[in-house]
Amino acid sequence: MMEGRPYKFRILEILDTQGPMWNSDIVRQLQNEYGMPSDYYRDCLNFDLIEVAASGMICESEAMIDEDGSFRKDSLLLKYKITQLGVDLLNELRTKVTQRKGE
Amino acid sequence: MKKLDINEKRTEAHKKRVRYGYIMALFCAIFWGIWYVPGTFIWNFDVVNDFQMLVSGVLNPDDITNKGFLAAAIMITALNCAFVMLSYFIWNLCLGKAKFSEMKRSIRELRCCTKYYLLGAICGGPVAILGSFIAMGYIGGAFAAVAALAYPVIGTMLSRTWLGQKISHRAIAGVLIILMGSITIYAIALFDDLQKGTSLIGYVGGLMALCGWGIEGAVAAKGIDVSEPDVAITMRFGMESLIWFVVMLPALALLSIPVYEYAWYMISDPIILLTLVMLGLTFGFCYVAWYKAFPLIGVGRGQAIGSLYGLCSVIFLVLFIGVADAIGEEPARAASLVIGAILCTIGTVIMFTEKTGEVQCLRDTGESQGEDSGEDLP
Numbered sequence: 508m509m510e511g512r513p514y515k516f517r518i519l520e521i522l523d524t525q526g527p528m529w530n531s532d533i534v535r536q537l538q539n540e541y542g543m544p545s546d547y548y549r550d551c552l553n554f555d556l557i558e559v560a561a562s563g564m565i566c567e568s569e570a571m572i573d574e575d576g577s578f579r580k581d582s583l584l585l586k587y588k589i590t591q592l593g594v595d596l597l598n599e600l601r602t603k604v605t606q607r608k609g610e
Numbered sequence: 611m612k613k614l615d616i617n618e619k620r621t622e623a624h625k626k627r628v629r630y631g632y633i634m635a636l637f638c639a640i641f642w643g644i645w646y647v648p649g650t651f652i653w654n655f656d657v658v659n660d661f662q663m664l665v666s667g668v669l670n671p672d673d674i675t676n677k678g679f680l681a682a683a684i685m686i687t688a689l690n691c692a693f694v695m696l697s698y699f700i701w702n703l704c705l706g707k708a709k710f711s712e713m714k715r716s717i718r719e720l721r722c723c724t725k726y727y728l729l730g731a732i733c734g735g736p737v738a739i740l741g742s743f744i745a746m747g748y749i750g751g752a753f754a755a756v757a758a759l760a761y762p763v764i765g766t767m768l769s770r771t772w773l774g775q776k777i778s779h780r781a782i783a784g785v786l787i788i789l790m791g792s793i794t795i796y797a798i799a800l801f802d803d804l805q806k807g808t809s810l811i812g813y814v815g816g817l818m819a820l821c822g823w824g825i826e827g828a829v830a831a832k833g834i835d836v837s838e839p840d841v842a843i844t845m846r847f848g849m850e851s852l853i854w855f856v857v858m859l860p861a862l863a864l865l866s867i868p869v870y871e872y873a874w875y876m877i878s879d880p881i882i883l884l885t886l887v888m889l890g891l892t893f894g895f896c897y898v899a900w901y902k903a904f905p906l907i908g909v910g911r912g913q914a915i916g917s918l919y920g921l922c923s924v925i926f927l928v929l930f931i932g933v934a935d936a937i938g939e940e941p942a943r944a945a946s947l948v949i950g951a952i953l954c955t956i957g958t959v960i961m962f963t964e965k966t967g968e969v970q971c972l973r974d975t976g977e978s979q980g981e982d983s984g985e986d987l988p
Contacts, residue, residue, distance in 0.1 A: 511715065512715055512719065513712060513715050513716045513719065513723065513836060513837050513838075513841075514712065514838065515835070515836050515837060515838075516719075516722070516836060541708070541711075543708050547706065548706070548708060551708075555838065557627055557906075558834070558839075558905040558906065560971070561627065561905055561906055561971060561972055562835050562905055562972055562973065563971050563972055563973030563974070563975045564835070566971065566975055567620075570616050570619070570620050571616060572615065572616060572619065583616070583619040583620060583623050585620075585623075590975040591975070592973060592975055596835070596836070600722055600836065603719075603721040603722050604719060604721075604722060605718050605719055605720060605721070
Protein backbone atom coordinates (compact mmCIF):
# COMPACT_ATOMS: atom_id res chain seq x y z
CA MET A 508 0.00 0.00 0.00
CA MET A 509 2.85 2.40 0.79
CA GLU A 510 4.96 1.59 -2.29
CA GLY A 511 5.63 4.75 -4.28
CA ARG A 512 4.66 6.93 -1.33
CA PRO A 513 7.11 9.01 0.81
CA TYR A 514 10.14 7.04 2.07
CA LYS A 515 9.20 7.20 5.74
CA PHE A 516 5.73 5.74 5.06
CA ARG A 517 7.37 2.83 3.25
CA ILE A 518 10.03 2.28 5.94
CA LEU A 519 7.27 1.77 8.54
CA GLU A 520 5.38 -0.58 6.26
CA ILE A 521 8.43 -2.70 5.40
CA LEU A 522 9.26 -3.20 9.08
CA ASP A 523 5.64 -3.90 9.92
CA THR A 524 5.06 -6.48 7.22
CA GLN A 525 8.52 -8.07 6.93
CA GLY A 526 9.50 -7.97 10.61
CA PRO A 527 12.86 -6.79 12.08
CA MET A 528 15.44 -6.06 9.35
CA TRP A 529 19.02 -4.86 9.03
CA ASN A 530 19.44 -1.28 7.83
CA SER A 531 21.46 -2.53 4.85
CA ASP A 532 18.54 -4.68 3.66
CA ILE A 533 15.92 -1.96 4.15
CA VAL A 534 18.05 0.60 2.32
CA ARG A 535 18.75 -1.84 -0.54
CA GLN A 536 15.03 -2.58 -0.89
CA LEU A 537 14.20 1.14 -0.93
CA GLN A 538 16.95 1.85 -3.48
CA ASN A 539 15.46 -0.79 -5.79
CA GLU A 540 11.85 0.33 -5.32
CA TYR A 541 12.53 4.05 -5.81
CA GLY A 542 15.24 3.66 -8.49
CA MET A 543 18.02 5.29 -6.49
CA PRO A 544 21.09 3.10 -7.01
CA SER A 545 23.97 5.45 -6.08
CA ASP A 546 25.97 5.41 -2.83
CA TYR A 547 24.85 9.00 -2.20
CA TYR A 548 21.19 7.98 -2.14
CA ARG A 549 22.11 4.89 -0.06
CA ASP A 550 23.44 7.25 2.63
CA CYS A 551 20.43 9.60 2.28
CA LEU A 552 18.00 6.70 2.81
CA ASN A 553 20.08 5.40 5.73
CA PHE A 554 19.79 8.86 7.28
CA ASP A 555 16.00 8.69 6.88
CA LEU A 556 16.13 5.45 8.90
CA ILE A 557 18.17 7.20 11.59
CA GLU A 558 15.57 10.00 11.76
CA VAL A 559 12.68 7.54 12.01
CA ALA A 560 14.53 5.69 14.80
CA ALA A 561 15.23 8.94 16.67
CA SER A 562 11.54 9.82 16.53
CA GLY A 563 10.73 6.52 18.31
CA MET A 564 8.73 4.92 15.49
CA ILE A 565 11.32 2.16 15.04
CA CYS A 566 14.06 0.98 17.38
CA GLU A 567 17.32 -0.94 17.22
CA SER A 568 17.25 -4.58 18.25
CA GLU A 569 20.72 -5.80 17.23
CA ALA A 570 24.01 -4.44 15.99
CA MET A 571 27.03 -5.80 14.13
CA ILE A 572 29.99 -4.56 12.19
CA ASP A 573 29.96 -4.84 8.40
CA GLU A 574 33.16 -6.84 8.10
CA ASP A 575 32.63 -8.10 4.56
CA GLY A 576 31.67 -4.64 3.22
CA SER A 577 28.25 -5.65 1.88
CA PHE A 578 26.89 -2.21 2.87
CA ARG A 579 29.82 -0.02 3.93
CA LYS A 580 33.06 -1.69 5.00
CA ASP A 581 33.59 -1.61 8.82
CA SER A 582 30.47 0.50 9.40
CA LEU A 583 27.89 -0.29 12.06
CA LEU A 584 24.92 -2.31 10.84
CA LEU A 585 21.73 -1.99 12.87
CA LYS A 586 18.73 -4.25 12.97
CA TYR A 587 15.53 -2.26 13.33
CA LYS A 588 12.08 -3.28 14.48
CA ILE A 589 8.89 -1.26 14.49
CA THR A 590 7.63 0.04 17.86
CA GLN A 591 4.02 0.33 19.02
CA LEU A 592 4.22 4.08 18.26
CA GLY A 593 5.30 3.20 14.74
CA VAL A 594 2.48 0.68 14.31
CA ASP A 595 -0.04 3.29 15.53
CA LEU A 596 1.35 5.90 13.13
CA LEU A 597 1.34 3.44 10.22
CA ASN A 598 -2.29 2.48 10.91
CA GLU A 599 -3.19 6.18 11.01
CA LEU A 600 -1.36 6.75 7.71
CA ARG A 601 -3.16 3.80 6.12
CA THR A 602 -6.51 5.45 6.82
CA LYS A 603 -5.38 8.88 5.64
CA VAL A 604 -3.28 8.29 2.51
CA THR A 605 -4.63 9.61 -0.76
CA GLN A 606 -6.27 6.72 -2.59
CA ARG A 607 -4.75 5.73 -5.93
CA LYS A 608 -6.51 4.03 -8.82
CA GLY A 609 -7.10 0.36 -8.08
CA GLU A 610 -6.75 0.71 -4.28
CA MET B 611 36.42 -7.78 22.52
CA LYS B 612 34.30 -7.68 19.40
CA LYS B 613 31.17 -7.06 21.50
CA LEU B 614 32.87 -4.04 23.07
CA ASP B 615 33.75 -2.74 19.62
CA ILE B 616 30.14 -2.92 18.58
CA ASN B 617 29.01 -1.15 21.75
CA GLU B 618 31.59 1.56 21.25
CA LYS B 619 30.59 2.03 17.62
CA ARG B 620 26.93 2.13 18.59
CA THR B 621 27.49 4.72 21.31
CA GLU B 622 29.64 6.71 18.90
CA ALA B 623 26.90 6.56 16.23
CA HIS B 624 24.32 7.95 18.69
CA LYS B 625 26.69 10.69 19.81
CA LYS B 626 27.40 11.56 16.19
CA ARG B 627 23.69 11.87 15.43
CA VAL B 628 23.07 14.11 18.43
CA ARG B 629 26.17 16.19 17.66
CA TYR B 630 24.95 16.62 14.07
CA GLY B 631 21.58 17.79 15.40
CA TYR B 632 23.19 20.34 17.71
CA ILE B 633 25.50 21.57 14.93
CA MET B 634 22.46 22.05 12.67
CA ALA B 635 20.70 24.05 15.42
CA LEU B 636 23.84 26.15 15.87
CA PHE B 637 24.05 26.81 12.11
CA CYS B 638 20.41 27.87 12.30
CA ALA B 639 21.26 30.37 15.05
CA ILE B 640 24.16 31.85 13.07
CA PHE B 641 22.24 32.23 9.77
CA TRP B 642 19.19 33.55 11.64
CA GLY B 643 21.36 36.10 13.45
CA ILE B 644 22.88 37.31 10.16
CA TRP B 645 19.37 37.58 8.65
CA TYR B 646 18.57 40.52 10.96
CA VAL B 647 21.32 42.60 9.29
CA PRO B 648 19.76 42.71 5.76
CA GLY B 649 16.34 42.61 7.51
CA THR B 650 17.15 45.88 9.26
CA PHE B 651 18.91 47.42 6.22
CA ILE B 652 15.92 46.86 3.95
CA TRP B 653 13.82 49.34 5.95
CA ASN B 654 16.33 52.13 5.27
CA PHE B 655 16.00 52.19 1.48
CA ASP B 656 14.27 55.25 0.02
CA VAL B 657 11.87 53.15 -2.04
CA VAL B 658 10.49 51.49 1.14
CA ASN B 659 10.14 54.90 2.78
CA ASP B 660 8.40 56.34 -0.31
CA PHE B 661 6.02 53.37 -0.38
CA GLN B 662 5.08 53.88 3.27
CA MET B 663 4.50 57.60 2.72
CA LEU B 664 2.42 56.94 -0.40
CA VAL B 665 0.19 54.39 1.37
CA SER B 666 -0.10 56.69 4.41
CA GLY B 667 -0.93 59.66 2.14
CA VAL B 668 1.72 61.89 3.76
CA LEU B 669 4.79 63.79 2.56
CA ASN B 670 6.83 63.60 5.75
CA PRO B 671 8.47 60.29 6.86
CA ASP B 672 7.64 61.16 10.47
CA ASP B 673 3.91 61.07 9.66
CA ILE B 674 3.86 57.51 8.31
CA THR B 675 0.77 55.68 9.59
CA ASN B 676 0.39 52.09 10.78
CA LYS B 677 -1.36 51.30 7.47
CA GLY B 678 1.67 52.40 5.43
CA PHE B 679 3.98 50.57 7.76
CA LEU B 680 2.02 47.30 7.63
CA ALA B 681 1.74 47.42 3.83
CA ALA B 682 5.54 47.79 3.61
CA ALA B 683 6.04 44.94 6.10
CA ILE B 684 3.80 42.68 3.98
CA MET B 685 5.64 43.60 0.77
CA ILE B 686 9.06 42.94 2.37
CA THR B 687 7.93 39.62 3.91
CA ALA B 688 6.56 38.47 0.54
CA LEU B 689 9.84 39.34 -1.20
CA ASN B 690 11.77 37.61 1.58
CA CYS B 691 9.67 34.48 0.96
CA ALA B 692 10.24 34.63 -2.81
CA PHE B 693 14.02 34.80 -2.37
CA VAL B 694 13.96 31.98 0.21
CA MET B 695 12.15 29.84 -2.39
CA LEU B 696 14.83 30.74 -4.94
CA SER B 697 17.55 29.56 -2.55
CA TYR B 698 15.61 26.30 -1.96
CA PHE B 699 15.35 25.68 -5.67
CA ILE B 700 19.15 25.87 -5.92
CA TRP B 701 19.55 23.80 -2.73
CA ASN B 702 17.31 21.01 -3.98
CA LEU B 703 19.03 20.99 -7.36
CA CYS B 704 22.30 20.37 -5.49
CA LEU B 705 20.72 17.53 -3.47
CA GLY B 706 19.67 15.63 -6.59
CA LYS B 707 16.53 15.01 -8.63
CA ALA B 708 15.26 12.38 -6.17
CA LYS B 709 14.32 15.24 -3.81
CA PHE B 710 11.91 16.64 -6.40
CA SER B 711 10.33 13.18 -6.83
CA GLU B 712 9.95 12.88 -3.04
CA MET B 713 8.38 16.35 -3.00
CA LYS B 714 5.76 15.20 -5.51
CA ARG B 715 5.03 12.08 -3.45
CA SER B 716 4.76 14.08 -0.20
CA ILE B 717 2.56 16.88 -1.48
CA ARG B 718 0.05 14.34 -2.82
CA GLU B 719 -0.51 13.13 0.74
CA LEU B 720 -2.79 15.98 1.77
CA ARG B 721 -4.00 14.55 5.06
CA CYS B 722 -0.67 13.04 6.13
CA CYS B 723 1.88 15.70 5.11
CA THR B 724 0.57 18.75 3.26
CA LYS B 725 -1.72 19.99 6.04
CA TYR B 726 1.31 20.31 8.36
CA TYR B 727 3.26 22.28 5.74
CA LEU B 728 0.29 24.63 5.32
CA LEU B 729 -0.16 25.10 9.07
CA GLY B 730 3.60 25.66 9.44
CA ALA B 731 3.46 28.23 6.63
CA ILE B 732 0.61 30.12 8.34
CA CYS B 733 2.32 30.13 11.76
CA GLY B 734 5.72 30.95 10.30
CA GLY B 735 4.83 33.40 7.50
CA PRO B 736 1.95 35.80 8.17
CA VAL B 737 2.39 35.41 11.94
CA ALA B 738 6.08 34.98 12.86
CA ILE B 739 8.08 36.43 9.95
CA LEU B 740 5.67 39.32 9.34
CA GLY B 741 5.67 39.99 13.11
CA SER B 742 9.44 39.99 13.14
CA PHE B 743 9.66 42.46 10.22
CA ILE B 744 7.12 44.68 12.02
CA ALA B 745 9.26 44.62 15.16
CA MET B 746 12.41 45.28 13.09
CA GLY B 747 10.87 48.26 11.35
CA TYR B 748 9.25 49.74 14.46
CA ILE B 749 11.74 49.15 17.23
CA GLY B 750 14.90 47.87 15.52
CA GLY B 751 16.63 44.64 14.58
CA ALA B 752 18.23 43.91 17.96
CA PHE B 753 14.92 44.20 19.79
CA ALA B 754 13.05 42.21 17.15
CA ALA B 755 15.60 39.44 17.51
CA VAL B 756 15.52 39.17 21.27
CA ALA B 757 11.76 39.70 21.55
CA ALA B 758 11.08 36.25 20.09
CA LEU B 759 13.70 34.47 22.19
CA ALA B 760 11.13 32.79 24.40
CA TYR B 761 9.66 30.83 21.48
CA PRO B 762 11.32 27.57 22.65
CA VAL B 763 9.06 27.67 25.71
CA ILE B 764 6.00 27.33 23.49
CA GLY B 765 7.76 24.80 21.26
CA THR B 766 8.89 22.71 24.23
CA MET B 767 5.43 22.67 25.82
CA LEU B 768 3.80 21.63 22.54
CA SER B 769 6.45 18.99 21.79
CA ARG B 770 5.77 17.46 25.22
CA THR B 771 1.98 17.60 25.19
CA TRP B 772 1.15 17.21 21.50
CA LEU B 773 4.08 15.24 20.09
CA GLY B 774 4.81 13.24 23.27
CA GLN B 775 8.55 14.01 23.09
CA LYS B 776 10.64 13.44 26.21
CA ILE B 777 11.86 16.52 28.05
CA SER B 778 14.50 16.13 30.77
CA HIS B 779 14.70 18.27 33.92
CA ARG B 780 17.89 19.75 32.53
CA ALA B 781 16.13 20.78 29.32
CA ILE B 782 13.30 22.37 31.34
CA ALA B 783 15.86 24.29 33.44
CA GLY B 784 17.50 25.54 30.24
CA VAL B 785 14.19 26.68 28.78
CA LEU B 786 13.23 28.50 32.01
CA ILE B 787 16.54 30.39 32.09
CA ILE B 788 16.05 31.37 28.43
CA LEU B 789 12.56 32.59 29.37
CA MET B 790 13.96 34.69 32.23
CA GLY B 791 16.48 36.19 29.83
CA SER B 792 13.79 37.08 27.33
CA ILE B 793 11.59 38.68 29.99
CA THR B 794 14.55 40.77 31.17
CA ILE B 795 15.00 42.12 27.66
CA TYR B 796 11.32 42.55 26.89
CA ALA B 797 10.02 43.99 30.16
CA ILE B 798 12.45 46.91 30.54
CA ALA B 799 12.12 48.08 26.93
CA LEU B 800 8.32 47.74 27.07
CA PHE B 801 8.10 49.66 30.37
CA ASP B 802 10.35 52.37 28.94
CA ASP B 803 8.21 52.77 25.79
CA LEU B 804 4.94 52.69 27.74
CA GLN B 805 6.18 55.62 29.81
CA LYS B 806 7.13 57.52 26.65
CA GLY B 807 3.81 56.69 24.99
CA THR B 808 5.49 54.98 22.00
CA SER B 809 3.22 52.84 19.77
CA LEU B 810 3.14 49.22 20.89
CA ILE B 811 2.76 47.74 17.40
CA GLY B 812 6.44 46.69 17.42
CA TYR B 813 5.86 44.69 20.62
CA VAL B 814 2.81 43.06 19.08
CA GLY B 815 5.11 42.10 16.18
CA GLY B 816 7.60 40.56 18.64
CA LEU B 817 4.79 38.60 20.31
CA MET B 818 3.56 37.37 16.91
CA ALA B 819 7.09 36.11 16.13
CA LEU B 820 7.34 34.40 19.52
CA CYS B 821 4.03 32.51 19.22
CA GLY B 822 4.33 31.82 15.50
CA TRP B 823 7.78 30.24 15.61
CA GLY B 824 6.98 28.30 18.77
CA ILE B 825 3.92 26.67 17.22
CA GLU B 826 5.58 26.22 13.83
CA GLY B 827 8.37 24.13 15.38
CA ALA B 828 5.92 21.60 16.81
CA VAL B 829 3.84 21.49 13.62
CA ALA B 830 6.99 21.04 11.52
CA ALA B 831 8.21 18.19 13.73
CA LYS B 832 4.87 16.42 13.26
CA GLY B 833 5.26 16.73 9.48
CA ILE B 834 8.92 15.63 9.56
CA ASP B 835 7.90 12.43 11.39
CA VAL B 836 6.58 11.26 8.01
CA SER B 837 8.58 13.29 5.47
CA GLU B 838 12.14 14.44 4.79
CA PRO B 839 13.24 17.78 6.32
CA ASP B 840 14.48 19.20 2.96
CA VAL B 841 11.16 18.32 1.36
CA ALA B 842 9.15 19.64 4.31
CA ILE B 843 10.89 23.02 4.36
CA THR B 844 10.56 23.55 0.60
CA MET B 845 6.87 22.66 0.73
CA ARG B 846 6.32 24.88 3.77
CA PHE B 847 7.83 27.91 1.98
CA GLY B 848 5.94 26.95 -1.18
CA MET B 849 2.71 27.22 0.83
CA GLU B 850 3.85 30.52 2.32
CA SER B 851 4.52 31.86 -1.20
CA LEU B 852 0.91 31.04 -2.07
CA ILE B 853 -0.31 32.98 0.98
CA TRP B 854 1.66 36.07 -0.04
CA PHE B 855 1.36 36.00 -3.82
CA VAL B 856 -2.16 34.61 -4.19
CA VAL B 857 -3.88 36.15 -1.16
CA MET B 858 -2.05 39.04 0.55
CA LEU B 859 -0.44 40.99 -2.32
CA PRO B 860 -3.56 40.80 -4.56
CA ALA B 861 -5.57 41.97 -1.52
CA LEU B 862 -3.30 45.01 -1.17
CA ALA B 863 -3.57 45.66 -4.93
CA LEU B 864 -7.38 45.53 -4.63
CA LEU B 865 -7.12 48.29 -2.02
CA SER B 866 -5.38 50.39 -4.75
CA ILE B 867 -1.98 50.06 -3.08
CA PRO B 868 0.71 49.92 -5.83
CA VAL B 869 2.48 47.00 -4.19
CA TYR B 870 3.58 45.26 -7.44
CA GLU B 871 5.12 48.46 -8.85
CA TYR B 872 7.13 49.07 -5.69
CA ALA B 873 8.14 45.40 -5.42
CA TRP B 874 9.42 45.70 -9.01
CA TYR B 875 11.33 48.92 -8.14
CA MET B 876 12.99 47.02 -5.30
CA ILE B 877 14.02 44.08 -7.46
CA SER B 878 15.33 46.37 -10.23
CA ASP B 879 17.71 48.20 -7.88
CA PRO B 880 20.99 46.19 -7.71
CA ILE B 881 21.74 47.11 -4.08
CA ILE B 882 18.22 46.25 -2.89
CA LEU B 883 18.34 43.09 -4.99
CA LEU B 884 21.59 42.09 -3.27
CA THR B 885 19.96 42.76 0.12
CA LEU B 886 17.01 40.55 -0.87
CA VAL B 887 19.37 37.79 -2.02
CA MET B 888 21.13 38.01 1.36
CA LEU B 889 17.74 37.79 3.10
CA GLY B 890 16.78 34.74 1.05
CA LEU B 891 20.07 32.90 1.52
CA THR B 892 20.45 33.53 5.26
CA PHE B 893 16.84 32.82 6.13
CA GLY B 894 16.58 29.90 3.72
CA PHE B 895 19.54 28.08 5.19
CA CYS B 896 18.64 28.96 8.77
CA TYR B 897 15.30 27.21 8.19
CA VAL B 898 16.94 24.20 6.49
CA ALA B 899 19.19 23.76 9.54
CA TRP B 900 16.23 24.30 11.93
CA TYR B 901 14.13 21.61 10.25
CA LYS B 902 17.09 19.21 10.09
CA ALA B 903 17.73 19.60 13.83
CA PHE B 904 14.18 18.70 14.94
CA PRO B 905 14.14 14.98 14.05
CA LEU B 906 17.60 14.47 15.57
CA ILE B 907 17.43 16.30 18.91
CA GLY B 908 13.75 17.20 19.31
CA VAL B 909 11.79 20.43 19.02
CA GLY B 910 12.63 21.81 22.49
CA ARG B 911 16.39 21.39 22.15
CA GLY B 912 16.44 22.42 18.48
CA GLN B 913 14.56 25.61 19.26
CA ALA B 914 16.53 26.39 22.41
CA ILE B 915 19.89 26.14 20.63
CA GLY B 916 18.36 27.94 17.66
CA SER B 917 17.40 30.77 19.98
CA LEU B 918 21.09 31.63 20.24
CA TYR B 919 20.20 33.63 17.11
CA GLY B 920 19.31 36.44 19.55
CA LEU B 921 22.90 36.70 20.69
CA CYS B 922 24.25 36.20 17.14
CA SER B 923 21.99 38.94 15.77
CA VAL B 924 23.08 41.45 18.42
CA ILE B 925 26.74 40.66 17.63
CA PHE B 926 26.24 40.93 13.84
CA LEU B 927 24.12 44.10 14.13
CA VAL B 928 26.70 45.77 16.39
CA LEU B 929 29.42 44.77 13.88
CA PHE B 930 27.54 46.01 10.82
CA ILE B 931 25.54 49.04 11.99
CA GLY B 932 27.23 50.06 15.26
CA VAL B 933 26.26 49.91 18.94
CA ALA B 934 24.06 53.03 18.96
CA ASP B 935 21.89 51.97 16.01
CA ALA B 936 21.79 48.31 17.00
CA ILE B 937 20.98 48.59 20.70
CA GLY B 938 20.31 52.27 21.38
CA GLU B 939 22.11 54.74 23.59
CA GLU B 940 20.03 54.36 26.76
CA PRO B 941 22.16 52.51 29.36
CA ALA B 942 19.22 50.69 31.06
CA ARG B 943 18.00 49.32 27.75
CA ALA B 944 21.47 48.25 26.65
CA ALA B 945 22.12 46.65 30.06
CA SER B 946 18.84 44.69 29.96
CA LEU B 947 19.69 43.46 26.47
CA VAL B 948 23.15 42.29 27.55
CA ILE B 949 21.91 40.62 30.79
CA GLY B 950 19.06 38.97 28.89
CA ALA B 951 21.41 37.73 26.18
CA ILE B 952 23.77 36.28 28.84
CA LEU B 953 20.87 34.46 30.57
CA CYS B 954 19.70 33.07 27.23
CA THR B 955 23.21 31.84 26.47
CA ILE B 956 23.49 30.14 29.90
CA GLY B 957 20.17 28.40 29.28
CA THR B 958 21.35 27.23 25.91
CA VAL B 959 24.65 25.90 27.30
CA ILE B 960 22.73 23.95 30.00
CA MET B 961 20.72 22.24 27.27
CA PHE B 962 23.74 21.73 25.02
CA THR B 963 25.63 19.85 27.74
CA GLU B 964 22.79 17.38 28.27
CA LYS B 965 23.85 13.69 28.26
CA THR B 966 23.58 12.01 24.88
CA GLY B 967 21.46 9.21 26.36
CA GLU B 968 18.69 11.70 27.13
CA VAL B 969 18.40 12.49 23.43
CA GLN B 970 18.89 8.99 22.00
CA CYS B 971 15.19 8.50 21.37
CA LEU B 972 12.90 11.52 21.40
CA ARG B 973 9.84 9.62 22.63
CA ASP B 974 9.23 6.94 25.25
CA THR B 975 8.69 3.83 23.16
CA GLY B 976 8.72 1.30 25.99
CA GLU B 977 11.01 -0.85 23.79
CA SER B 978 14.41 -2.26 24.66
CA GLN B 979 17.20 -0.93 22.46
CA GLY B 980 18.88 -4.33 22.16
CA GLU B 981 21.28 -6.34 24.25
CA ASP B 982 24.37 -4.64 22.86
CA SER B 983 23.37 -1.25 24.23
CA GLY B 984 26.13 1.05 25.40
CA GLU B 985 26.02 2.46 28.90
CA ASP B 986 24.39 5.75 27.93
CA LEU B 987 21.47 4.07 26.24
CA PRO B 988 18.21 4.22 28.20
